[in-house]
Amino acid sequence: MKGEKVQHQGVADVVSLRVTSEKDIIKARECARQVAFKIGFDSKDRTLIATAVSEICRNVIEHAERGEIMIESLQDDPCGIRIIVRDDGLGIENIDRAMRDGFSSGDGMGFGLPGTKRIMDKFKISSERGKGTEVIMAKWLQ
Amino acid sequence: MQVPIWKEGEYLFASLLTGLSDVEFLHFYDNLIHQVTVHKPKGVIVDASYVDILDSYATRMLNEMAVGVKKEGGMIVVIGLRSDVFSAMNQLGLNLKIESVPTVKEALTKLNHQYDDTMKSNG
Ligand SMILES: Nc1ncnc2c1ncn2[C@@H]1O[C@H](COP(=O)(O)OP(=O)(O)OP(=O)(O)O)[C@@H](O)[C@H]1O
Numbered sequence: 693m694k695g696e697k698v699q700h701q702g703v704a705d706v707v708s709l710r711v712t713s714e715k716d717i718i719k720a721r722e723c724a725r726q727v728a729f730k731i732g733f734d735s736k737d738r739t740l741i742a743t744a745v746s747e748i749c750r751n752v753i754e755h756a757e758r759g760e761i762m763i764e765s766l767q768d769d770p771c772g773i774r775i776i777v778r779d780d781g782l783g784i785e786n787i788d789r790a791m792r793d794g795f796s797s798g799d800g801m802g803f804g805l806p807g808t809k810r811i812m813d814k815f816k817i818s819s820e821r822g823k824g825t826e827v828i829m830a831k832w833l834q
Numbered sequence: 835m836q837v838p839i840w841k842e843g844e845y846l847f848a849s850l851l852t853g854l855s856d857v858e859f860l861h862f863y864d865n866l867i868h869q870v871t872v873h874k875p876k877g878v879i880v881d882a883s884y885v886d887i888l889d890s891y892a893t894r895m896l897n898e899m900a901v902g903v904k905k906e907g908g909m910i911v912v913i914g915l916r917s918d919v920f921s922a923m924n925q926l927g928l929n930l931k932i933e934s935v936p937t938v939k940e941a942l943t944k945l946n947h948q949y950d951d952t953m954k955s956n957g
């Protein structure tokens with residue numbers, strides 16, 4: 693999946709980063725924290741957002757090797773942050789199973805995907821075997 | 835960035851830094867286990883007040899450290915963990931299997947209790 697920059701309606705600002713090494717996980721979550729700060733999220737929410745980004749980017753490195761992340765500030769209706777993480781790895785065979793608490797195909801604890809869904813307001817994952825995985829998640833400013 | 839570990843009296847202290855990479859975490863793990871083997875401290879106090887995220891990797895590393903230190907007869911106590919960081923980790927569904935207290939003083943009390951108990955049970 694290639695990273696084209698598409699400006700959606702209502703998106704005030706987009707930052708995109710490549711995720712190719714474990715150091716990029718840290719860059720991505722720091723960047724998300726900064727964007728969340730600018731939008732006006734409180735420190736509790738900023739930490740939730742950064743933790744979600746850490747988990748999903750970690751999955752890219754661990755299960756797909758490389759990908760990219762786009763962090764968008766959403767203006768009005770509703771105001772918030774949207775994060776899109778894509779990779780062109782092997783994809784997920786069974787998404788229902790991957791979304792279950794405690795399921796890991798490796799030696800993980802298996803809380804990355806279901807846990808991230810819990811801490812975000814919107815969470816959508818799609819994956820095609822052999823093509824890659826895309827996670828779209830968002831948190832609204834209360 | 836290397837996580838500093840130092841010895842003070844019968845205890846080891848370490849201070850986690852912000853934005854530690856996985857490799858740096860792993861180095862800390864190895865170094866801590868090494869220091870514990872060498873010094874056999876009564877306990878280890880890890881300052882986590884600079885930690886701004888506990889994701890699944892960091893949590894797993896800390897839990898594994900606790901197991902490693904326990905094997906050497908010691909115990910880890912974490913101090914200064916931010917409540918937003920702790921709560922995000924919990925909401926993810928993760929479980930930190932280490933005692934977490936606000937201050938060094940409370941950590942020392944915990945470690946001393948634990949140490950006395952172990953001594954008693956070992957006769
Ligand atoms: N980007 C991805 N590409 C391919 N497979 C993935 C991807 N993300 C997740 N998966 C699959 O979904 C499973 C569940 O992911 P999840 O993040 O919940 O757990 P984990 O990564 O295995 O462990 P943890 O996140 O607790 O360290 C993974 O084990 C993996 O098989």
Ligand SMILES: [Mg+2]
Binds near residue numbers: 747750751803890
């Ligand atoms: Mg994961």
